[in-house]
Amino acid sequence: MNRRDFFGLSATTALASAVALPVLADTKSSGKAIGGSEGMLQIQWLGGATMLISFDGVTLLTDPAFGIGEQAIMMPDPNEMFELAKGPKIRPMARFGPLSEFDLETVSAVLISHAHPDHFDAVAEAQIASDMPLVATEFDKKAIAEKGFTSISTLSSGEHMWLPTQSGQITITAVPAMHSENAGVLKILGPGNGYFFEFEAGNYRKTLYWTGDTFPTEDVINAVQVLGEIDVLVPHVGGVGSTGALGKISMEATDVVKMVDRLKPKSVLPIHHSTFDLFLEPIWKLAQAMDQHDANLDVIAEGSRIQYA
Template structure:
């Protein structure tokens, strides 16, 4: 089906820059630490803003983001409202392997009216069966990377609802162009479907505003290229958590997240992919602490909203709510 696609070879999708996608130097002791290190999750519920349909303006805003935890967000840009990587439950088919320590600030039933749902890849912490099944009869459009539509069709979405994009392909919704861009990552929901679907980052280009979402992936040369072609961006939503040197090609370290933001020529940085699941060995708030210090050093406009808080770049002011009171 994808034989003529440049990034599809020998039955699987490939990264633009070949890199080792396996975990390196993972010892038994480190593995045991993963299950028994209590610092990987907070001692209690985190501060959050409980929200519902009435929390959102009836007409999508010019530019605002509501972070729902991890990589789930509601993005309003130039009058278009998008739900990105929505996950309201756990991030694994085996709950004992991954713990969700922070509930979402909104229920699925309380989501506002959406123009589209945007999915970056098919990993469990970005694509949730129960959420897609709920949204299928309620949302007109699902924008996904190549191959991910096969999951959605199994879960109740009709073919006419699904737009599958390869890198550098796009769709326009009310004068906002949504462009799938490269990411250095991998895909798969089981033991036998590795890289059978594509992964992507996204550029949101309106007439007045531009935004970028990194999806998941290690650091490579794509950010400078994207920044030169599509930047500057009013806001960059970039992953900053669930990292480790053992899988540095899969997820960026905080220093790399900041470098990516600068290469993208972003005006404001919203760190995502943290604060919800215990997916890595680091303390739950280590990612935001490191990003916060780096942003201060480099004078980056850092956005640090609580989950559920309406975030408007340039007007929102936030506290270090992740620090102990």
């Protein structure tokens, strides 16, 4: 069973990009950061893999999943045992708390690591404007376009995109995201992206690596290491799938520690945990595993903001 069948997506092949790669180059900065100093990197975690990343008048939205309540997201359950040939049952995934309020009008562009329903859900599809600039994998482009979105750029591993800000720029580089360490399962789940960001304005410079759903494989580590030092590592955790037929398809604490040991970031901001009943490993396990590490562990509540000076 391939990924598009597995996740209820179109079974057609992604089309070549119809939008020039630097689609974001013409995006105007909103001039509305989410609070505090606009000249510093700020992140608001909205739950799951959804963040608002704001810098110098530009705000980026990641992996939008806006559903709330007991039936927040309808998707196959990777935490159950099932026959791979038939696939899992579709069931609702509950969001345990409310979605924090935010203003979509301040968003300059949306970045999608991969288009599974817990990373781009039906509620977000309905609320985000069809002409919003989106960045995704080539694999997911056609399925996203079929939902009515008209301004989609694709980035493959190693490709860059530059986004001007009020007084500087954001450089975005795609890196591979390996959704499983099992080659057969990875083929079912399909390719994804992580993204490496460089935020520059005046004398200010910060780097951030948002992993997407991946494991610290050699391919991933090598692709990230060549991009330079990491100020902020944003890993997807939660141990999804560890009880199911696919096996573990998102990192647990031990995997994050391996990644930290190899990449040596200054700070670690874990997301993709606690929000939905999809996530199996509690975040306290990562806090415990990181207790003796030099990197700062920034565990923040959903809706909270953090600023990196």
